[in-house]
Amino acid sequence: MRRADDTPLRALVFDVFGTVVDWRSGLIGYFAEWGARAGRSADWAGIADAWRGAYVPSMDRVRRGEVAWTILDDLHRASLDTLLPVFGLGDVDDAARLEFVRFWHRLQPWPEVVPAMRRLRNKYVLGTLSNGNVGLLTRLAKAASLPFDVIIGADLFGHYKPDPETYRGACRLLNLGPGEVMLVAAHNGDLAAARAEGLATGFVPRRVEYGPHPSKDPAATAAWDVIAADFTDLADRLGA
């Protein structure tokens, strides 16, 4: 793919939670497995939704400088500690809480992701560009056999998306100009921030990201460079 200015695309960097992996089904499934083992029951879907709901506000406190730089694993732990009592699980011990935080390390991809990424990898450098920390993303990619060439997480920059330091920083680490790098995401806001830094943009909708709840991004809200139905369609459109 070439953009209007004829810069050849060299690398694709992917938003991960929601775009590559199905965090909601994964969390609900792992909580239910734990509950069956521990003899506990609770509103697992409610916990998963509330936990994800705490994600943006917790990062925004870091982005606004109200708290010092904190990796996503630790933000997850802090919001979990707040949520568990609300769902009748305030007595859950530390070992279980650590296990819950690590659910995020083994979330599974949407069904078409791995075969499509294998095609894309033949043509492009593939990286994460996620608000996850490198350790989390490395374990997630390894557990799910995601064919990434490089793991780029927010802790490399001490900034969370959509701060511009993340998009600029990914290009700098890849030694590429922004026009040589495409962000692939299911979230229009992420793409808008990437475009503002000069990156190419690829949108893939994930309409069931929130399960029965309405998607915040059911469709593209701007003329992104590529608008694909899923990763297979993305690979087709990029000639991979």
Place this chain on the structure above:
Amino acid sequence: MRRADDTPLRALVFDVFGTVVDWRSGLIGYFAEWGARAGRSADWAGIADAWRGAYVPSMDRVRRGEVAWTILDDLHRASLDTLLPVFGLGDVDDAARLEFVRFWHRLQPWPEVVPAMRRLRNKYVLGTLSNGNVGLLTRLAKAASLPFDVIIGADLFGHYKPDPETYRGACRLLNLGPGEVMLVAAHNGDLAAARAEGLATGFVPRRVEYGPHPSKDPAATAAWDVIAADFTDLADRLGA
């Protein structure tokens, strides 16, 4: 493998140039190919040795703060520009010089490396811990199908090995304690600096790293946690 203090090993991070890839044969071969195409001849082995010889002094100038942070690709370019006239190639154009710098991006591994790393990857997180920049290392790992889970380069820290920031930084990015991470290297000095930061240490000799010239590290000079004949032996000793 467990160390004396019973900390289980979780990740192996690898020195790359010399330990994983054979930079000397690679550079000589790529220079000779270029020479055949361009109708030029020169002492390719001499250039390769002199280029590698400029490596430590150029990094040391950065480490001492005499020059600002500079990625390895750019140090390579600066030392190349100094060397080419010495070898009768002062007239070589910019495009060829860029091609020469990128020889480092497609160096090939020693013969046993990939099969042994595939075994090790089933048991451990595998990363680079190299003075290369992330872009260089990502392209090198991709071109040679090296099964790394994560790419850690000196530009993530703004420090070159053996500065302690690199070893500590790798552990921090992996969210592991130093005793959970082993540096694998063919160079005793690198291992000594890693051990000083609490990392486990694995030595693999590469006696022909410098071709006909004597290796600087023909054997282990300390009781490293693992001393292996090659990566296959390392995988055996680590139970992978």
